[in-house]
Amino acid sequence: MFRQAPQLMARATTVAMRCRRLFSTDVPVEASADSTFVEAWRKLIPNIEPPKTPSSFMTPRPSTPASIPTKLTVNFVLPYSSQLSNKEVDMVIIPATTGLMGVLPGHVATIAELKPGVFSVHEGNDVTKYFVSSGFAFIHANSFADIIAVEAVPLDHIDPSLVHKGLADFTQKLNSASTDLEKAEAQIGVDVHSALNSALTG
Amino acid sequence: MAMAALRREGRRFAPMISPNPINSLRSSLAPSEEQAFIGVRSISTQIVRNRMKSVKNIQKITKAMKMVAASKLRAIQVRAENSRGLWQPFTALLGDTPSVDVKKNVIVTISSDKGLCGGINSTSVKTSRALFKLNSGPDKENRYVVLGEKAKAQLIRDSRKDIEITLTELQKNPLNYTQVSVLADEILKNVEYDALRIVFNKFGSVVSFMPTTATILSPEIVEKEAEAGGKIGDLDSYEIEGGETKSEILQNLTEFQFSCVMFNAVLENACSEQGARMSAMDSSSRNAGDMLDRLTLTYNRTRQASITTELIEIISGASALEG
Amino acid sequence: MASNAAVPFWRAAGMTYITYSNICANMVRNCLKEPYKSEALAREKVHFSVAKWVDGKPQKPIVRSDDPEE
Numbered sequence: 150m151f152r153q154a155p156q157l158m159a160r161a162t163t164v165a166m167r168c169r170r171l172f173s174t175d176v177p178v179e180a181s182a183d184s185t186f187v188e189a190w191r192k193l194i195p196n197i198e199p200p201k202t203p204s205s206f207m208t209p210r211p212s213t214p215a216s217i218p219t220k221l222t223v224n225f226v227l228p229y230s231s232q233l234s235n236k237e238v239d240m241v242i243i244p245a246t247t248g249l250m251g252v253l254p255g256h257v258a259t260i261a262e263l264k265p266g267v268f269s270v271h272e273g274n275d276v277t278k279y280f281v282s283s284g285f286a287f288i289h290a291n292s293f294a295d296i297i298a299v300e301a302v303p304l305d306h307i308d309p310s311l312v313h314k315g316l317a318d319f320t321q322k323l324n325s326a327s328t329d330l331e332k333a334e335a336q337i338g339v340d341v342h343s344a345l346n347s348a349l350t351g
Numbered sequence: 352m353a354m355a356a357l358r359r360e361g362r363r364f365a366p367m368i369s370p371n372p373i374n375s376l377r378s379s380l381a382p383s384e385e386q387a388f389i390g391v392r393s394i395s396t397q398i399v400r401n402r403m404k405s406v407k408n409i410q411k412i413t414k415a416m417k418m419v420a421a422s423k424l425r426a427i428q429v430r431a432e433n434s435r436g437l438w439q440p441f442t443a444l445l446g447d448t449p450s451v452d453v454k455k456n457v458i459v460t461i462s463s464d465k466g467l468c469g470g471i472n473s474t475s476v477k478t479s480r481a482l483f484k485l486n487s488g489p490d491k492e493n494r495y496v497v498l499g500e501k502a503k504a505q506l507i508r509d510s511r512k513d514i515e516i517t518l519t520e521l522q523k524n525p526l527n528y529t530q531v532s533v534l535a536d537e538i539l540k541n542v543e544y545d546a547l548r549i550v551f552n553k554f555g556s557v558v559s560f561m562p563t564t565a566t567i568l569s570p571e572i573v574e575k576e577a578e579a580g581g582k583i584g585d586l587d588s589y590e591i592e593g594g595e596t597k598s599e600i601l602q603n604l605t606e607f608q609f610s611c612v613m614f615n616a617v618l619e620n621a622c623s624e625q626g627a628r629m630s631a632m633d634s635s636s637r638n639a640g641d642m643l644d645r646l647t648l649t650y651n652r653t654r655q656a657s658i659t660t661e662l663i664e665i666i667s668g669a670s671a672l673e674g
Numbered sequence: 675m676a677s678n679a680a681v682p683f684w685r686a687a688g689m690t691y692i693t694y695s696n697i698c699a700n701m702v703r704n705c706l707k708e709p710y711k712s713e714a715l716a717r718e719k720v721h722f723s724v725a726k727w728v729d730g731k732p733q734k735p736i737v738r739s740d741d742p743e744e
Contacts, residue, residue, distance in 0.1 A: 186450035194481045200562040201553065203612075204447035207439050224436060228528035228614055229717070231436035245592045260444070261592035262603055265698055282698040285607060287444050290588065295440030297611065299528070300699035300714075308707040315705055333687035334697060341701045511730035520723045520737070529696060529718040533738065536692045537724055599681070603691040610692050 213290040217255030223270065225279075225296045232279075232301065233270065240271040241294060243286045244344075258290040265344040267304070267351075268296065278304050280348050282341070309349050316342035396657070399650040403643060410639035416467070417632035424557070424625035430526070431554060431618040438565070438615050441608045444589075445573065449566045453545035456486045456493045457515065459538065459613075461551040461620045462502035464519055469627035471552045471560055471620075472501040478562045479506070479550045483513070486548075496538055498617070515542050526621060528614050535610040545572050549612060554622035558630055565616060567609045570601040 190199040223241055225233040241252050244266025262285055269278045284298035319338030326332040460479040462472040479502075483493050494515040497503045503517050518534060538547075547567040552560040568576065574597070591600050684694045703714040725735035 189450060190481070190485060193485055197477055197481055198562075200478050200482075200550065200564040202447050202449050202563065203438060203442050203565050206553070206563075207442055210443050224440060226436035226440070228434060228437055228611070229430065230433040234436060247592060250592060258589045259592050260589045260600060260604070262600055265702070280702065282702040283695040285604060287440055287589075289443070293443075295443065297437065297440055297607070299532075299695045300702050302702060302706060302710070306706050306710045308705055308711075311705045315701065329687040330689070333684045333689060336683060337694065337697050338701060341698050342705070345702070345705055511727075514727045514730070516724060516726050517732065518722055518724045519735075520721060523721040524719040525717070527718045527720075529699070530720040530722065532692045532696055533720050534722060534724075536690055537738075539690060539692070541726065606691040607695070 210289065210293055211291050214292075218292045219254060220292070221252060221254045221256075222293045223296065224294070225268075225270070225298070225301075227298055227301055236270075236272075238270050238272045241296070242267075242269045242271070243296060244268060244281060245286070252286075252288055252294055254292040256288050256292070256294075259286075259288045261286045261288075263296075263298065265341045267348045268298070268301065280304055280307060280345065304348060307345060307349060312342055312345045312349065316346060395653050396650060399646055399653060403646045403650065406639050406643050406646065410636050410643065413632045413636040413639065417629050417636065420625045420629040420632060424622060424629060427526070427618065427621050427625060428554070431615070431622045434615045434618050437611045438608075441611065445568075445604075445608070447566065448568070448576065449548070449564060451546055451566065451568060451572070451576065453568070453572055454491050455543055455545040456482075456491065457496055457538075457542050457544040457547050458482055458493065459496045459547060459549045460498065460502045460506070461549065461616055462497070462499035463620070463624040464500045464522060465624075466501060467628055467631060468624045469631040471623050471627045472499070472505070474560075474562050475550055475552060475620075476502050476505045478564065480510070482548055482550065482564060483510070494542065496542060498534075521617070522621065526618055528610075531614040531617050532610040535606075535613045539606060539609065545569050547609060549616050551616040551620040552623035553619045554626060557626045560623040560627060563616075563619075565612050567605060567612060570598060570605045573601055573605065574598060 186202070187199050220237040220239065221241065223233050223236050223238050224231070225236075239253075243250050243252060243261060244263055245261040246264045249266065250261065263281055263283055265282050266280070267278055268281045269276050279298075279301040280303075281296075281298040282300040284296065286297075287295045289295075315338065319335050319342060323332065323335035323339055326335045458479050460475055462475050479495065483495075486493055493513060495506060495510060495513050496515050497506055497517045498519075498521060500519050503514075503519070506514060516538065518537070521530070521534075524530065546569065549565045549567070551563060551565075553563040555561055591597055682694075685691075689697075700718075703711065703718070705711075706714060721737075721739040723735045723737045725732045727733065
């Protein structure tokens with residue numbers, strides 16, 4: 150979307166064209182380096198090559214199509230793995246701070262902060278559910294959805310007895326907490342564990 | 352005459368092998384001298400043998416280091432690949448603006464704690480210094496945050512006053528998101544910034560590392576840039592879910608963005624470090640191998656020369672007796 | 675939880691978003707079944723040493739270790 154008007158400088162192109170071939174998951178280098186930066190660098194520091202920037206390592210996203218696409222393209226990433234990458238699905242339900250929110254193709258562009266809750270992916274008749282601890286979701290106008298979570302586990306990895314114990318512990322801590330920080334921590338504990346509870350039962 | 356010529360030839364070998372004058376050699380190698388008073392040559396073979404032994408040991412050590420680096424690289428490459436999806440959404444949303452013009456720049460330089468990894472730490476430091484220069488101006492303030500011993504050592508030399516925080520001992524446990532996020536938290540708490548520029552080496556392949564800089568803006572600057580249009584101009588078109596205000600969510604977002612981008616940067620740098628170490632140790636062991644070959648040739652030549660001299664002495668002695 | 679309040683409760687108490695998300699993540703990890711729980715907890719260990727610099731002089735470094743929750 151943003152990268153639809155790349156000002157391709159000849160020099161920037163040659164800099165960006167030095168592709169690395171060996172990574173299969175690596176995206177091809179796009180010559181969309183920030184040209185003002187490159188120019189300013191070359192003026193001041195002629196001896197050293199300007200460093201690359203992240204945008205040159207990313208395939209640009211497609212622009213907003215005229216009609217609503219049929220599928221939603223979802224990227225669900227965790228720090229230690231990319232669970233879903235450019236997967237086409239029908240709908241996802243994200244646990245935003247205001248509650249569960251359904252996202253269909255053609256949804257208005259939104260930034261949502263996630264609270265601990267269940268994230269589900271609907272593809273035809275399959276539903277995959279994860280419990281997400283916290284994170285962000287970006288829905289772009291071109292029916293791309295990026296969900297970035299810090300920790301996400303499939304629901305069957307959760308142990309109910311530990312959840313109940315945790316809930317009881319933190320409820321107790323909340324009552325006995327003195328400082329602001331302790332209260333906040335205990336409140337977070339209560340919230341997370343009650344969300345876990347409802348995820349297991351609901 | 353013949354013997355003198357040969358002795359001279361022997362003496363010619365000794366300076367090639369070691370730069371020390373022959374007298375000091377004799378004094379330092381008294382035990383070997385006692386083995387045979389054949390003159391310079393036997394002492395040189397001893398010296399050459401010692402050198403060969405040490406070069407062989409060095410070759411073994413560097414080969415082992417290469418294997419270790421290769422196995423560490425395999426492990427960490429997997430994680431780095433997996434973490435690549437983490438920063439892409441942020442760049443897709445907020446764009447990438449290294450040319451942004453702000454007052455307070457903080458340059459976060461990522462380097463390794465251990466050495467023997469080729470030139471990657473120097474390139475990171477060079478790039479950071481250049482960024483510093485690029486972004487300095489009359490009312491601008493630039494500070495460094497340094498991760499890793501090697502960059503600290505280099506930056507101390509000329510930019511002591513500009514260092515804000517240094518962080519070391521990062522790789523005691525395998526790198527994980529929690530560690531990097533606590534690190535990022537420390538940085539955010541202790542440093543005032545308008546723009547954070549992270550400098551690291553992105554891992555291309557075992558022989559290619561690209562110095563890269565990722566820019567993260569503070570929430571206020573993001574708002575300013577969004578209003579001014581340009582790369583982040585589309586941000587306004589996004590609705591904010593929930594009752595929070597835009598600046599609220601931007602604050603959380605930029606913190607999270609910093610933590611994610613740092614995570615990827617640290618992993619990529621670690622990969623580059625292992626890759627660079629692998630290639631450095633590889634060239635070192637190849638070098639040692641070449642040196643060993645040359646030394647072996649010298650050794651054989653010296654040995655053969657001394658045998659020949661002995662034979663000649665014996666034969667000429669025998670012929671002198673007869674005649 | 676984070677309703678139309680001016681700031682969420684955790685930010686009012688002095689936490690950053692990173693701290694909040696780390697605490698949440700750690701709680702979720704603690705509620706996993708074995709062996710996932712021990713894998714996850716072993717994966718996320720923290721250790722580093724930070725030194726602030728004042729005027730070109732390093733202060734005493736503080737070591738933060740094995741402390742996944744801030």
